[in-house]
Amino acid sequence: MIVIGGGVIGASVAYYLSKKKIGVLLLERSDFASGTSGACDGMIFMQSKKPGLHLALALKSRRIFEDLPEKLGSDIELRRNGGMIIFRSDLELKAMAPFMEEQKRGNLGVSLLDLHQARELEPCLGPNIAAATFCPLDAQVNPLCLTYAFLKAAKRHGAKLFARTPVTGFHVKGNRIYAVVTPQNVVATRSVVNAAGVFASQVGDLLSLTIPVAPRRGQLLVTEVLPPILTRCLLSARYIAAKYDPALAEGQNPGFSIEQTGNGNFLLGSTREFVGFDKRTTRDAIRTILMEVTPILPRLKEAHLIRTFAGLRPYTPDGLPILGKVSTPEGFIMAAGHEGDGIALSPITGQLIAELIADGKTSISLEPFSLERFIPKEPS
Amino acid sequence: MIRKTCDVVIVGSGFAGLSAADILAERGLRVLLLDENLHLGGQLLRSPPWSGKRSSAGGIMGYGFRLIGRIKSQPIEVLNRTNVLDIDERGMLLVEREERMISVASKMLLLATGARERFMPFKGWTLPGVISTGAAQILMKSYGVLPSKRMLIAGIGPLLLAVAGEFLKNGGRLLSVLDMGGAREKFLLLTRGIQQFSKVTEGIVESAQVFLARVPYHLRTMVVEARGGPGLSAVVAAKIGKDGSLLKGTEMIYRTDSLALGHGFVPNIELAQLAGCAIDHDGGKGGWVVRVGEDLQTSEDRVFAAGEITGIGGALKSMDEGRLAAFGILNKLGREVDPKRLIHLKRQRNRHLRFGILFNNLHRMPDQAFLSIPGEVTICRCEDVKMADVTRAVKDGYDTPAALKRALRIGMGNCQGRICAPLVYDILSALKKTTAKEFPPFSVRSPVKPVAIRSFLS
Amino acid sequence: MTQDLRIPSISRGPKIKVFVNGQGLVAYHGETVLAALIAAGRRVLRKSRIDGENRGPLCGMGVCYECLVSVNGSPNRRACMTDVEDHMEIGIDDSEDM
DSSP, rough: EEOOSHHHHOOOOHHHHHHOOOOEEEEEEOOOOSSSSGSSSSSEETTTOOOTTTHHHHHHHHHHTTTHOOOOOHOOOOOOOEEEEEEEEEHHHHHHHHHHHHHHHHTTOEEEEEEEHHHHOOOOOOSSEEEEEEEOOOOOOHHEEEEEEEEHHHHTTTTTTSOOOOEEEEEEEEEEEEEEEESSSSOOOOOOOOOOOOHHHHHHTTTHHHHHHHOEEEEEEEEEOOOSSOOOOEEEEHHHHHHHHHHHHHOOOOEEEEEOOOSSSEEEEOOOOTTTTTOOOOOOHHHHHHHHHHSSSSGGGGGGGEEEEEEEEEEOOOOOOOEOOOSSBEEEEEEEEEEGGGHHHHHHHHHHHHHHHHHSSSSSGGGGGGGGGGGGOOOO | OOOEEEEEEEESSHHHHHHHHHHHHHHHOOEEEEEESSSSTTTOOOOOOTTTOOOOOOOOHHHHHHHHHHHTTOOOOEEEEEEEEEEETOOOOOEEEETEEEEEEEEEEEEOEEEEOOOOOOOOTTOOOEEEHHHHHHHHHOOBBOSSEEEEEEESTTTTHHEEEEEETTTTTTEEEEEEOOOHHHHHHHGGGGOOOOHHHHHHHHHHHHHTTTOOSSSSSEEEEEEEEESSSEEEEEEETSOOOOOTTTTTEEOSSSSEEEOOOOOHHHHHTTTTOEEEEEEGGGGGEEEETTTTSSSSSSSESSGGGGOOOOOOHHHHHHHHHHHHHHHTTTTOOOHHHHHHHHHHHHHHHHHHHHHHHHHOOOOOHHHHSSSTTTEEETTTTEEHHHHHHHHHTTTSSHHHHHHOOOTTTTTTTTTHHHHHOOOOOTTTTTOOOSOOOOOOOOOSSSSHHHHHOO | OOOOOTTSSSSOOOOEEEEETTEEEEEEOOOOOOHHHHTHHHHHHHTTTTTOOOOOOOOSSSSSSOEEETTEEEEEEEEOOOOOTTOOOEEEOOOOOH
C-alpha cells in the first residue's frame, strides 16, 4: 500500500492500515504536516457540520477521539470542553433556525443560550452578542500533535514514512495501477491512497483524473500566550453559513473562529478565499478578523498579536470529502477534500479507508463520498 | 489609519541609515526615517537622553554623533518608536507607532535594520543576571546605569572589550574577561587589519584599558555553567581546545551576580525576507544575509539594503554602504551621481567587507561547540525547548528548521525565533554534518514583531 | 534592595516615582523601565512559561522578550522599550515559590 500525503489524513490512513497489519509506505512531498495540517486550528466542531451525512460522519469520528490519545500513546492535547456558536443578531439566529432544527433531530444535544447564560459559561464574552448555542460534544486538539501522533503510531506498527519524496508518476497496466514513481525510485504497489489534500488534484492529473479539490485559503492570527480565560471554542453563526454559501464568504465579513489552545495562545480566524496556492496573509484580513473577534472577547484588545499564517484548505464543491475507490483506474483510492474538517474527520477517514482496503467493505457507505458524484449524469 | 508618502523610506537609524538619509535629504528628496528605538543612532551611537550628543567624541563615534545632529537639522521626517509590521508586494509599509497604524508609500525603500547578538548557550544561561554585552552597553551608555557593581564578561568578539572598557571607566569592578578566541586570531587581525587602522586602534585602546586595570583576560576560555537562584550567583568557566572541546581540570569559579555575554552578531534580515528579497547564507558574513549588488540594491527592484544586514562588518562598512545605497537610489531615480566618488566608495566598502569576513571567520564557533551543548540546556527561551528535545526531534526526522518549529514549538514564542534561530541553524548543520546553507531559515510573516491588537482597531 | 547602580557623574532628568508591585521606586524621566529596575538591583522580572524558571532581561534592545513586565495593568510590555512615567505601576513576578 502506498499512501500519498503526510498530513493528518495520510497519517491517519497509514495508522489504521498498519494496525490492520497491512504494509504501508507513506510518501510526503515536503515535510510531514507541512501543508494544511500544519496551518489550521484544532477545532473538532460538531455543531458546524451539515445535519445528515456530514454530521453522522463527524459524530462517528468524534467517538473515536474519546480514547484516541491512549490508543496512539501520545498527548494530542485533546480537550473535551464543548463549543459555542455565537449569534451577533436575531437575524442570524433566524437564518440559522432551520439548520438548528435539523441538528436537533440529529440528537446533538445543542442548547440555546441567551446572553446571560452564555456569559455564565464563558465569563470573558462581551456584552454585545444576541445568543449562543452550546454543544458539549465539540472539542479541540493540537493538529500538529495529532498528525505526529498518527505518524508515530503508524511507524510503531511497521509503516515506512518518507518525507521530501514527491510522487511524479504512476505505472498503469490495462486499468490497474501497479507502481508509483518518485524521483529516486519506482515502487511496485497494489493500491494507492491519494491523501494529498490540496495537492490531490495534481496527483489526479498524473492519471488524467479530474479531482475537483481546490485550495481555499484560511488566514489565522496567533496572540501571545494568555492566562486560560476561554474553555470552549467559539464559532460565529455566519462562519458556518459562509461555508455552505460561498457568496457569503466572499463578502466583507466571513465570520470568525476563536480558540484558546492548550498552550495558551489564541487562534483567531479565519477567511475563506480562492487565491490559488498563495499562502500570504493580508492586511485587510488581519484587520477584519480583529474587528470581528474583539467585540466578542474584549479581553483580546489588551493582548498582542505575535504571528499570522495562512493554510490552504482542500475545498470540494459540495463541502464533503472525497473518499473511496474511483471507477478507474483500479487500485486508486481517494481520501482528500476535507476542507476545514480534516482534523475532525481524520480518525474516521483513516478507519474507513483501512476497512475498505483490508475488508473490502466499510461500516459506513462511501458511495455518497465517491469521486463519481461530481461526474455529470447522462440523462438516461 | 494615517497615510504617509515620501520619496525614500529608510528603516533603521544606525550608521547605515543615517549616512543614507543625510545624502538623500541633501539632494532634496523627501526622506522618512523609521526606527524602533527610543532614540536615533542604532545600537552603537548611544548617549544618555539628558546630556548632549557626544559630538566631541573622537573617531567614528564622534562622526556618528555629528551625523545625528545634521539629520535633525535637515528636513527629514524622523519617526522613532515605530514597529514596521509588514511590507506588501507593492512595497507599502505598515507601521505601528504608539498603538496607531501608519501606512507608508514611497518610491524607494532602504532597509538598514542592523544586527542583533548571537549567543552560545550553556547550563544556566537563562538565569536573571546573565545579560548580553549589548544590554550592558546600552544600560551604561544610554542610561548611565551599571548592570552591577561586580561583573564578569564572556563570549567572543569585539564587544567584550568595548563593554569592559565602558564598565571600568564608570567605576565597575570587572572580575575577568573570558574570551573564546585565541591569541592566533588576535595576531592575525592585528597584522591583516592594518588597513583598518581605526578599528584596530579602537581594539588596542580598549585592551589597554583592561590591562591597565589589571583585569585577568583569559583566552580560549568559555563559560560552562551559570549557577544561582533566583538570580545569578556564580559562573563556572573552563579552557577549551582548538576544536572547541572543553579541557578537563581547567575549571574556574567566579562569584558574581552579573555576567555580560556575547558571541558576535546576526543580521536582522526578517523585514527583507518579508519584502521578498533574496537571501544567502554565508558564515563569513554572519549567517543569513540579504543579497545585494554593488549599488546595494536587493533582488527586489525598489528595495535597497545597507549595513549589517548585508554582512556583519561594523560601523565603517555600514557607513559606506549607507552612502552607496543613497547613490544607488539617486541613480535609480534619475539623479546624477559623481562616478569618482562611487569608485572610491566601492573600493572602500569592499575593504571593510573583506575585513569583516576575515574577522567573522576567525570568530566562528566550531561545530563541536554546538554538539557539546548538554541536553538540559535551554535553546528556545520563549518556549523552554531544551537541547535534548532538539537532538531527539532531529533523530526522529524533524531535521529542518520548519519541521523542528512544528514539532517542538521552537521559535514560536514572543521573540519569533530571533534568539534561537541562529542557534537552531548551527545545531542542525552540526548534527547533520552539513552547512546551514542547506536549511531554509524560519519563514517570516507579518507582524514581524508582536504588536498590540488595539493598534489595529483605531 | 536599596542599592543604586546609577553612575553618579551623569546628570539626569527630573526625578520621578514609579511603583514596582506597589512598592515605591525612584526613577528619572528619560529612563526605560528596565534601566530603572536594574538600577535598583531588580533583575528577576518574570517566570518562564513552561518550566516556571526565573527570567530577567537578556538583549536589552527589544529583541528577546525576556524582560516582559506589566505596565499600568497592561501585561507583556518590554521593559527595555518602555519609558518610565511618573506614578507608573510596574508589575514583575519575582516570587520565589516555584
